[in-house]
Amino acid sequence: MIVCVCGMFMRHKLMPHTSRDMWLYLERWYNYFAEHGGFKAVGDDVGDYTPMYYYYIAFLTYFKSSSPQLGLKILSIIFDFITAIYAMWIVELSDKKSKNPHLPVIAFAAVFCLPTVVLNSATWGQCDVIYSCFLVICLYYMMKGKDNVAMIMFGISLSFKLQAIFFAPFIGIALFKKKIRPLNLLWIPAVYVISILPATFVGGDFIRLLTVYFRQSGQYEDLCMSLPNLWALWEEVENELLGPAGIFFAGACVVTVMYYYITKKELKLTNNTMVALAMISSFVVPFVLPHMHERYFYLSEVMFVIFAFCYRSRLWLIFTSQFCSVQALSGYLFGKGSMDRRFLLLIEIVNIVVVYLCLKKEIEEPRDEEVVMCFEKKAEKA
Numbered sequence: 001m002i003v004c005v006c007g008m009f010m011r012h013k014l015m016p017h018t019s020r021d022m023w024l025y026l027e028r029w030y031n032y033f034a035e036h037g038g039f040k041a042v043g044d045d046v047g048d049y050t051p052m053y054y055y056y057i058a059f060l061t062y063f064k065s066s067s068p069q070l071g072l073k074i075l076s077i078i079f080d081f082i083t084a085i086y087a088m089w090i091v092e093l094s095d096k097k098s099k100n101p102h103l104p105v106i107a108f109a110a111v112f113c114l115p116t117v118v119l120n121s122a123t124w125g126q127c128d129v130i131y132s133c134f135l136v137i138c139l140y141y142m143m144k145g146k147d148n149v150a151m152i153m154f155g156i157s158l159s160f161k162l163q164a165i166f167f168a169p170f171i172g173i174a175l176f177k178k179k180i181r182p183l184n185l186l187w188i189p190a191v192y193v194i195s196i197l198p199a200t201f202v203g204g205d206f207i208r209l210l211t212v213y214f215r216q217s218g219q220y221e222d223l224c225m226s227l228p229n230l231w232a233l234w235e236e237v238e239n240e241l242l243g244p245a246g247i248f249f250a251g252a253c254v255v256t257v258m259y260y261y262i263t264k265k266e267l268k269l270t271n272n273t274m275v276a277l278a279m280i281s282s283f284v285v286p287f288v289l290p291h292m293h294e295r296y297f298y299l300s301e302v303m304f305v306i307f308a309f310c311y312r313s314r315l316w317l318i319f320t321s322q323f324c325s326v327q328a329l330s331g332y333l334f335g336k337g338s339m340d341r342r343f344l345l346l347i348e349i350v351n352i353v354v355v356y357l358c359l360k361k362e363i364e365e366p367r368d369e370e371v372v373m374c375f376e377k378k379a380e381k382a
Contacts, residue, residue, distance in 0.1 A: 003109040004081075010113065011080075011122035015073055019333060022069050022125045029054070030068040034061040043204020050212055051199035052159045053127055069125055076121035076129050083133040084112035086140050087306050093143050094271045094310040096368060107309040110318060116301050116325045123333060128298040131161035135299060136306075138167065139278045143271045147180040148187065155191025162213045163286075166299050169258050170274075170281035176262040179269050226294035226331060228324050228344035229287045246290035253288040270368045272310055276359035279307040283352050294328040301325050304351070311358045317351055324348055 025047060033041050038058045042051055060071040088108035095103055111117060120126050134157035141150040154171065157164035174180050196209040223242055224231040231246065261267055261277065269277075283300040286292050304321040308314050324344040330336050 003112060007080075007109075007112045007118070008077075010118050011073075011077055014118065014122040015070070017123045017333075018069060019124045019126075022072070026057070026072055026125060027068055030057050030061060030072075033058045038062055039198075040202055043199040043202045043209070045205075045208065048212070048215070050159055050161075050195065051204070051209060052195050053130075055198065072127075073122055073125045076125065076127055079127075079129040079133045080112060080117055080121050083117075083129055083136055083302060084108045086133070086136045087111045087302065090136070090140050090143065090275065090306055091309045093140070094275055094368070096271075096370075103309060103312075107305065110305050110309070111302060114301065114305060114318075115322055116295075116298065116329065119326075119329060119333065120295060120298060124295070124329075126295060127160065128163070128295055131157045131164050132299040132302055133157075134160070135164060135167045135282075136302065139170075139274065142174060142179065143274055145179075147174075148184045151180065151184045151187040152191055155188040156195075158188060159192050159195035163296060163299070166282045166285040166296075167278065168281070169254050169285065170278045172258050173261050173277055173281075174269065174274075176258075177267070177269050223290045224341065225292060226328050226341070227286065227292040227296055228328055228341045228348055229289070229292055229297075230345070231290045231292070232341035232345045243290050250285070250288040250290070254285060257284055264363070267363050268366065268371050270362075270366060270371055272362050272366070272368055273359065275303075275307055275310045276355060276362060279303045279355050280352065280359070283348075283355070287348070287352070294332055297321075297325055297328070307355060307358075311362075314354060314358060317354060320347055320351055324351075 029046050029049075032044070032046055033054070036044065038061045039055070042054045042058050046054065056075055057068075057072070060068055063071070085108065088104040088111075091107040092104040117129065120128050134153045138150045138153040138157065141147075141153060154164060154167065157167075171180065175182065175185070193210070196204070196206070199209055200206045223234040223246065234242070257280065267273065279300070282303045283297070286296040286300070301321055304317050308317045324347050327339050327344055328341070
């Protein structure tokens with residue numbers, strides 16, 4: 001309770017800050033919906049987001065608030081809390097042997113008060129926590145052996161932001177390791193289609209809404225947008241050839257990582273190995289992709305906390321990952337110069353190498369040999 005109060009006071013002090021994204025995009029969208037009948041306009045070509053977030057912005061217009069940023073930030077703060085709750089439950093699932101009652105609660109506190117989490121919602125007013133929250137929930141239900149619910153959660157995440165694909169390698173590995181029924185993958189496009197139907201019913205173009213992510217793909221030209229990933233080596237470089245080539249390079253890297261773990265026969269999907277695989281997935285994809293914004297390590301920052309509490313000897317990873325991310329965010333949010341991205345890149349490489357080595361040891365010497373129930377075994381029991 002004290003942690004929640006402190007976390008909320010932190011957010012209360014930061015909420016008056018108005019970010020560039022707020023007045024340049026979010027408040028403009030709010031004003032458009034307010035002037036064009038609220039929900040009646042959610043199908044219009046307003047910006048580059050999917051309708052799921054527009055529904056909430058349109059909902060806010062009915063309260064006639066003079067400060068829409070308050071309502072927008074409140075939604076993100078609610079998801080801060082939900083994310084922290086599920087992080088706590090994940091740590092609880094992975095800590096079956098020692099059953100330390102304090103560890104999950106501390107994990108909750110760490111996520112809820114994480115600097116980048118607080119800055120993203122209360123200062124920035126961004127909604128990265130929403131898609132990340134549903135991915136954390138997806139991991140939780142994967143650990144519970146409920147692949148159908150997990151795929152629905154992944155579909156909801158994708159309905160909010162394309163960045164849900166940061167979990168795609170983890171989903172792919174689980175699929176080939178027979179922890180996901182192939183038919184349940186249909187939940188992902190089904191949920192996305194369902195999410196755009198209300199916008200279609202009020203006059204939105206179905207094809208435009210269905211393909212919004214394709215139109216986003218060529219929006220930015222900078223190879224690195226302040227994120228300390230691999231492309232920080234080419235920071236402030238714009239090249240119409242390197243960008244598309246980099247996307248294929250990233251695809252090759254991701255497929256290689258997936259192939260490595262899919263073909264690793266000794267890998268058993270326990271609660272601990274699933275957390276590590278989800279951690280690697282959430283980090284590797286934005287690390288190798290070009291055109292990544294400074295906030296696109298958001299999911300991996302939350303996953304570093306979950307991973308650190310599941311692999312308790314690596315709690316320092318929370319501090320190193322936060323150091324890099326806060327440095328990356330400070331320039332955009334507060335106009336202060338941050339450290340050389342290439343130095344931060346080296347720290348992030350150390351972080352993920354440590355995760356890899358922890359997973360390697362977990363595979364060789366599992367602390368928990370109870371494999372997450374696959375659907376074939378469920379069928380046998382039935």
